[in-house]
Amino acid sequence: MLKSSSTQRNSATSPLLRLPAEVRNKIFTYVNSGLNIFMWNKNFDPLRKIGGACRNPQVLIRHDASPIASYLVALPPFLALQAICRQVYNETAMLPFSTNEYWYFTNYSLDLCKTLFYEAQLQCIRFLSFTVTIHHGVFTSETGEFRVGALEGLRAFPNLQEVSFSFDTDLPEDERTPLLERPKAVLENRVKRVVFGVKVVFKRGYHDEIFDCYEDFRLHFCAQK
Secondary structure (H helix, E strand, O other), X not given: OHHHHHHHHHHHHOOOOOOOHHHHHHHHHHHOOOOEEEEEEOOOOOOXXXXXXXXOEEEEEEOOOOOOOOOOEOOOOOHHHHOOXXXXXXXXXXXXXXXXXXXXXXXXXXXXXXXXXXXXXXXXXXXXXXXXXEOOOOOOOOOOOOOHHHHHHHHHOOOOXXXXXXXEEOOOHHHHHHHHHHHHHHHHHXXXXXXXXXXXXXXXXXXXXXXXXXXXXXXXXXXXX
């Protein structure tokens, strides 16, 4: 009875909750969007050919596409807004999962982080992003240091709408377009083999500042091993 009375009082007195539902939805969508959510396991080094040795899943929430700028960890994510009151929780519970970009480095990290989410939350995730690192003069595979097998993890997201790839490369400017055609084709074909009807986007983030801290990321967590 107390909870019911509190809910009724909040609905009648809160300036936010007294707004029309469509206005509240716009506010909540704005507050819950524009984030990059990294699903990974601690001590995993994305630049080495390992799957992670520590079973310590974490979720990092960043405003940019770098997982290490502040090492901000939130488990579970997005509780600040949802913890305000029952009505706000009911209206926003799934928004963070449908409006933000999610990243994972390996299927191992993804499997560990699945334990941090409810199935309904995973089903709401619509946008996933990956970084593809290709160094000039260094042959590793057609997709550089990116492990194409990680795309098998896309099966965990039944309502996925878009998969984005950002290239971190030091290829000469005049060689990028022709040299990246093959990696793009490999990645797009693999995505379409794994999930149906998903849009594949290639972002022009070549050697952008959002990738500059990956070396710091590697050094920081290798030092902890």
